[in-house]
Amino acid sequence: xxxxxxxxxxxxxxxxxxxxxxxxxxxxxxxxxxxxxxxxxxxxxxxxxxxxxxxxxxxxxxxxxxxxxxxxxxxxxxxxxxxxxxxxxxxxxxxxxxxxxxxxxxxxxxxxxxxxxxxxxxxxxxxxxxxxxxxxxxxxxxxxxxxxxxxxxxxxxxxxxxxxxxxxxxxxxxxxxxxxxxxxxxxxxxxxxxxxxxxxxxxxxxxxxxxxxxxxxxxxxxxxxxxxxxxxxxxxxxxxxxxxxxxxxxxxxxxxxxxxxxxxxxxxxxxxxxxxxxxxxxxxxxxxxxxxxxxxxxxxxxxxxxxxxxxxxxxxxxxxxxxxxxxxxxxxxxxxxxxxxxxxxxxxx
Numbered sequence: 001x002x003x004x005x006x007x008x009x010x011x012x013x014x015x016x017x018x019x020x021x022x023x024x025x026x027x028x029x030x031x032x033x034x035x036x037x038x039x040x041x042x043x044x045x046x047x048x049x050x051x052x053x054x055x056x057x058x059x060x061x062x063x064x065x066x067x068x069x070x071x072x073x074x075x076x077x078x079x080x081x082x083x084x085x086x087x088x089x090x091x092x093x094x095x096x097x098x099x100x101x102x103x104x105x106x107x108x109x110x111x112x113x114x115x116x117x118x119x120x121x122x123x124x125x126x127x128x129x130x131x132x133x134x135x136x137x138x139x140x141x142x143x144x145x146x147x148x149x150x151x152x153x154x155x156x157x158x159x160x161x162x163x164x165x166x167x168x169x170x171x172x173x174x175x176x177x178x179x180x181x182x183x184x185x186x187x188x189x190x191x192x193x194x195x196x197x198x199x200x201x202x203x204x205x206x207x208x209x210x211x212x213x214x215x216x217x218x219x220x221x222x223x224x225x226x227x228x229x230x231x232x233x234x235x236x237x238x239x240x241x242x243x244x245x246x247x248x249x250x251x252x253x254x255x256x257x258x259x260x261x262x263x264x265x266x267x268x269x270x271x272x273x274x275x276x277x278x279x280x281x282x283x284x285x286x287x288x289x290x291x292x293x294x295x296x297x298x299x300x301x302x303x304x305x306x307x308x309x310x311x312x313x314x315x316x317x318x319x320x321x322x323x324x325x326x327x328x329x330x331x332x333x334x335x336x337x338x339x340x341x342x343x344x345x346x347x348x349x
Contacts (some may be wrong), residue, residue, distance in 0.1 A: 022095040025054075025076055026093075028061045030069035032311075034097030034300045035119075036293075037076040037086055037110060039102065043167035044287045045247035047220035052278075052290030053075065053101065053124070059281055069301035070217070076101045087113040095119060095302045097312050099293060102138060118227035120312050122296050124289060128336035135317060136337040137296055137330075140177040143340035144246045148177075148216070149184045151345050157213035157241070158186060161203065163193035163227060164218045173245060174218040174221035189210075193219050196230035203237055214241035221248045225257040246343065247288045250275050254348050264343040266291075267328040274326035288327075295325030 023038075038054040049055060054073060054082075061071040072093050083106045090098055091114065098114055099122045100107050107123040114121050115132035126140035126195040153161065160181065164174040174190070181188045189206055192198040206212070217224040224244060231237050244263030248254065249271050254261075265271070271291060278286040303311035310316055314336075322331030333338050 009334065023073075025058070025071075025073040027058050027071040027073070028064070028066075028069055030064070030067050030301070032301060032304050033094045033096055034061075034069050034071050034297060035090035035093075035098035036071060036073045036297075037083065037090070037098060037100040038073050039076040041169075041287050041289060042263040043165075043169055043220075044289070045169050045173060045245055046250045046289075047222045047285065048287035048290065049282065050287075052287040053293050055282055056278065056286055056290035056294040056341055057099070057297050059278060060294045061301070063277075064298075064301055067099070067298075068305070069136055071297065076103075076106065080106060083110050084113050087250050090114070091117050091119065097122065099137075099161070099296050099300075102122065102289070107134060108132070120317065122300075124292065124303070126337065130314075130336050134336065135332055136293065137332075138338070139246075139292060139327075139341065140338075141173070141180075143270075143343050144264050145176060145180045146340065147343035147345065148243070149205040150241075151262070151264070152186060152214065153184065155213075155241075159189070159210070159212045159238070160186060160216040160219060160243075161189050161191045161206075161212035163191045163215055163224070165193045165223070170218045176313045177216055177218065183266060191215065193217070193223060196227055199227045200230050200234065200237075203231070203234075208236075211237070212240060214243050216243045217245065221251045221254050221258060224248075224261075225255045228257045228261075244348075250286050250288050250291065258348045261348045262345055263348075264340060265346040266343060268344075268346060270326040270328055290324075291327040295323070295327050295330070298325060299323045 036057045040050045042050050074089050077083050087110045097120050100110050102124040104125040104127040111121040111132035111134035120133040122135050122137045124138045126136045126138045128134050128136040162174050164170050178188050191202040242261035246264050248263050249265045274291045307316050318332045333339050
């Protein structure tokens with residue numbers, strides 16, 4: 001039968017307790033066992049807690065009514081062998097569905113172990129494998145960049161600066177922006193966002209003829225605020241528009257230097273509630289991925305209640321009704337990939 005959207009805010013909660021480290025842990029005492037292969041998010045573009053995946057999953061379980069689900073957390077590890085061993089450990093404790101990190105190659109290894117046991121893997125990467133029951137549940141960049149470049153075009157921006165650091169998350173986002181810019185026929189000039197001096201030197205080197213209409217930040221908001229403060233002190237560059245990335249949403253409210261900047265965002269109301277809940281539990285801001293993990297945990301716990309017969313079967317997980325949560329509505333298509341989500345443009349106040 002069609003599955004109505006599962007709403008994360010409808011299941012009563014328990015106090016989350018102290019924040020754990022991202023290691024082996026069992027949380028809750030419920031009939032359904034949900035597995036999490038937890039990974040860190042160093043240098044994330046939200047400037048959120050690097051263990052947000054672990055903490056958000058724990059927060060989700062402790063928000064549920066008693067008896068619904070047990071969360072078994074294992075470290076994802078840094079290689080295929082470690083990931084397989086952790087996957088086998090989750091099979092041994094009876095996990096019925098597993099959420100894994102954002103490394104596509106490792107997730108493929110995980111899904112081979114779990115899929116052989118009929119256990120679906122919800123990957124935080126945008127990659128899937130129907131044969132191995134691997135679902136691509138990650139946000140990806142397709143929806144976000146669609147909204148970003150539609151807005152750039154509407155504002156008639158023909159040339160953007162791209163502020164990027166050496167961190168892997170920054171490099172990956174910058175590469176996606178550059179590819180999309182080429183398709184949109186918008187010029188791109190890379191800018192070293194390592195520190196204000198190198199950033200301003202790069203802008204100066206462009207000269208007046210190469211001055212960008214806007215600067216897109218492939219960084220977290222803290223680094224962006226530092227660089228924008230330097231930018232605004234230079235009269236020749238003061239009018240350049242400031243554009244952030246979707247990860248900034250879980251860092252709101254942003255500081256005064258970023259006032260007037262804009263960025264593509266998932267639905268704000270839900271994200272605001274998640275940030276408030278996460279902050280109350282742990283005293284830190286989460287990452288955007290943390291919000292997605294929270295919603296996946298709630299989905300996994302709610303499905304056996306809504307569809308007792310085959311809660312994690314492909315026809316259930318690919319329900320046309322989809323699911324809902326703090327990160328907004330989402331659904332999986334026939335290829336086990338999450339459909340592009342809807343983004344709106346938010347202006348920093």
